[in-house]
Amino acid sequence: MGTLGYIARKVGAALLTLVFVMALNFFLFRIAGDPISQLTRSARLTPADQEALREDLGICQPPPGEARCSVIGHAATFPAYLRETLTGNFGVSVQSGDKVTTLIAERFWRTLLLLGLGTVFAIVIGILIGIRGAWKRGSFFDKSTLYGSMTLYSMPEGWLGMLLILLFGSLLAIFPSSGFQSPGNLSGFDQVADIANHLFLPVLVLTLGYIGEYAIVMRASLLEMMGEDFVQTARAKGVPDRLVRRNHAVPNAILPTFTLVFLSFGFVVGGAIIVESVFSYPGLGQLTYQAINTQDYPVLQAVFLISSAAVILFNLLADILYGHLDPRIRSA
Amino acid sequence: MDTSTTPTTEVLDEPRLPTKTPSARRITWLRRRRALAGYWRAYKRNKQGMIGLVLLLIIIALALLAPFLFDKAQIGVSTSTGERLAAPSSSNWLGTDKFGRDIVAMLAYGARISLLVGLAATIGTMAIGAVVGITAGYAGGKTDTFLNFLTNCFLVIPWIPLAIVLVALMGRGVWNIILVIAITSWAGTARLVRAQALTVKERTYVERARALGAGDWHLVSRHVLPNVFPVLFSNMVLAVSLAILSETTLALLGLGDPNTVSWGTMIGDSFEAGAIVAGYWWWIIPPGLCLIAVTLSFTMCGYALDEILNPKLRQR
Numbered sequence: 001m002g003t004l005g006y007i008a009r010k011v012g013a014a015l016l017t018l019v020f021v022m023a024l025n026f027f028l029f030r031i032a033g034d035p036i037s038q039l040t041r042s043a044r045l046t047p048a049d050q051e052a053l054r055e056d057l058g059i060c061q062p063p064p065g066e067a068r069c070s071v072i073g074h075a076a077t078f079p080a081y082l083r084e085t086l087t088g089n090f091g092v093s094v095q096s097g098d099k100v101t102t103l104i105a106e107r108f109w110r111t112l113l114l115l116g117l118g119t120v121f122a123i124v125i126g127i128l129i130g131i132r133g134a135w136k137r138g139s140f141f142d143k144s145t146l147y148g149s150m151t152l153y154s155m156p157e158g159w160l161g162m163l164l165i166l167l168f169g170s171l172l173a174i175f176p177s178s179g180f181q182s183p184g185n186l187s188g189f190d191q192v193a194d195i196a197n198h199l200f201l202p203v204l205v206l207t208l209g210y211i212g213e214y215a216i217v218m219r220a221s222l223l224e225m226m227g228e229d230f231v232q233t234a235r236a237k238g239v240p241d242r243l244v245r246r247n248h249a250v251p252n253a254i255l256p257t258f259t260l261v262f263l264s265f266g267f268v269v270g271g272a273i274i275v276e277s278v279f280s281y282p283g284l285g286q287l288t289y290q291a292i293n294t295q296d297y298p299v300l301q302a303v304f305l306i307s308s309a310a311v312i313l314f315n316l317l318a319d320i321l322y323g324h325l326d327p328r329i330r331s332a
Numbered sequence: 333m334d335t336s337t338t339p340t341t342e343v344l345d346e347p348r349l350p351t352k353t354p355s356a357r358r359i360t361w362l363r364r365r366r367a368l369a370g371y372w373r374a375y376k377r378n379k380q381g382m383i384g385l386v387l388l389l390i391i392i393a394l395a396l397l398a399p400f401l402f403d404k405a406q407i408g409v410s411t412s413t414g415e416r417l418a419a420p421s422s423s424n425w426l427g428t429d430k431f432g433r434d435i436v437a438m439l440a441y442g443a444r445i446s447l448l449v450g451l452a453a454t455i456g457t458m459a460i461g462a463v464v465g466i467t468a469g470y471a472g473g474k475t476d477t478f479l480n481f482l483t484n485c486f487l488v489i490p491w492i493p494l495a496i497v498l499v500a501l502m503g504r505g506v507w508n509i510i511l512v513i514a515i516t517s518w519a520g521t522a523r524l525v526r527a528q529a530l531t532v533k534e535r536t537y538v539e540r541a542r543a544l545g546a547g548d549w550h551l552v553s554r555h556v557l558p559n560v561f562p563v564l565f566s567n568m569v570l571a572v573s574l575a576i577l578s579e580t581t582l583a584l585l586g587l588g589d590p591n592t593v594s595w596g597t598m599i600g601d602s603f604e605a606g607a608i609v610a611g612y613w614w615w616i617i618p619p620g621l622c623l624i625a626v627t628l629s630f631t632m633c634g635y636a637l638d639e640i641l642n643p644k645l646r647q648r
Contacts, residue, residue, distance in 0.1 A: 013484070150631060150632070155624055156596075166611065270493070274584060278603065307493045
């Protein structure tokens with residue numbers, strides 16, 4: 001009962017947040033950002049196209065004799081906006097004329113691949129560094145990784161990417177510095193190797209960008225755990241150091257780090273946008289970068305909605321998982 | 333830290349003698365000065381904090397002295413006299429960019445804008461966060477439920493997509509960028525402040541002040557705010573680094589102010605001009621190193637302050 005109620009509460013909160021994001025999106029793009037002038041800006045869309053698009057998306061029709069809709073006129077189109085958005089209709093890209101949904105669908109999995117690899121590496125390596133640093137507190141390893149973590153944390157990711165391209169891509173020419181795969185038809189193992197080769201630098205930047213934060217938090221959390229009574233007890237009864245660490249301290253110290261991992265997911269999504277832009281990696285981030293520079297509002301709006309929805313979903317999963325891992329918070 | 337006793341009552345209780353009784357205001361100031369001196373002594377013992385502070389002072393000095401050291405014309409797109417994209421030499425220590433602007437002069441002037449963005453955006457962030465957090469924590473009830481919901485929404489929405497959308501709609505002026513950074517980053521502060529306000533509200537001295545007839549404004553400004561401030565302050569120093577990095581991120585995405593020179597726009601310009609492929613390392617590397625220096629110094633100061641101002645951490 002308690003568990004079900006907890007999950008229901010979290011799902012409800014996530015849905016409310018989603019509604020808020022959609023309302024914000026509607027306000028920003030349909031009211032503040034005058035959609036009619038956005039449509040007329042594009043040279044690729046003929047007036048007839050624009051009219052069809054307005055009809056299709058349910059954008060407000062200005063009253064005769066006026067250039068734009070009133071706020072109330074716009075607000076009346078909110079149900080139509082909700083309907084189109086929920087059915088996945090985001091209109092067409094002002095730049096290319098393609099459907100926004102198609103553009104996103106063909107790039108989505110590449111971003112997922114980059115994000116997934118970067119996050120997993122950052123978490124695993126960050127946590128391992130944090131554990132070792134805390135366990136050997138004050139050692140050379142601890143001090144150097146702590147300062148290293150702080151420096152990495154202070155580094156703008158985009159700049160780090162540029163630096164690595166300069167070093168590995170241009171100067172040493174070991175790794176390709178842009179794109180997802182080489183032109184030409186490769187297949188099987190060759191293709192996988194080629195993609196891995198292209199992924200190496202962007203994944204490295206994402207990993208380095210977030211390792212520091214995870215290592216610092218894991219270290220602090222484990223240091224706190226080491227003062228706890230149950231760790232002292234385990235030591236007092238003669239459990240070997242290695243086992244105290246593995247079975248008593250680390251499992252409890254990992255929880256706060258997990259919270260951070262989930263909370264910072266929104267930042268990692270942002271990081272992926274930067275990294276993709278710098279490496280011309282054909283994912284959602286590069287799409288965003290191009291949309292900014294061509295003022296392609298339909299694409300920007302869709303990316304904003306989808307990335308927000310992804311982060312909300314991820315947070316919901318985290319909450320449910322967290323409630324399972326740490327039953328104490330279910331009642332809070 | 334302890335401002336629980338209202339200074340005016342202290343003095344009123346004393347017999348009115350013609351001797352030089354210090355005024356209530358003076359007593360308060362003396363106490364504050366003693367507290368500050370104590371904090372400074374604790375801060376001086378923190379090695380990391382002192383390194384950060386010295387680094388920060390050097391950067392601030394560079395920013396303040398920029399007009400005395402370098403001719404402002406050298407950082408203007410049309411007024412600079414240098415050769416375009418020149419490699420480092422004796423006349424341009426770190427070379428020039430694609431407009432022939434001297435990189436060293438740009439770094440010095442850029443420090444001003446980067447620091448301005450960092451500080452102003454942080455003040456905005458803290459102001460919104462403090463107002464929302466204190467109102468939610470202090471008022472409670474429906475106000476709290478609503479503000480808490482709003483805070484949670486802004487915590488979840490990924491900041492870069494939101495910031496991109498806002499800057500794209502509002503325009504790329506430096507003050508717009510500052511505003512956008514504040515709008516996208518206040519939620520964490522609000523949550524922290526709300527939690528602190530909730531605990532302060534329940535303390536007995538607040539109850540006592542209320543029993544003595546203190547109004548809401550008095551309670552918030554004299555009791556809640558001073559107790560929330562230490563949390564706010566150490567959070568604030570850390571937020572400056574984040575704000576400066578945020579500006580860089582936006583500049584890299586082509587959303588920097590095209591009319592000002594900051595470390596962020598330098599990196600953004602070099603990226604846009606294809607400096608990586610062309611190998612103009614002198615245009616890319618220096619602003620990044622400056623950014624690391626400034627964010628690292630703020631982070632180090634922030635951690636040190638956190639240890640001193642949050643007694644819970646100090647005991648560890």
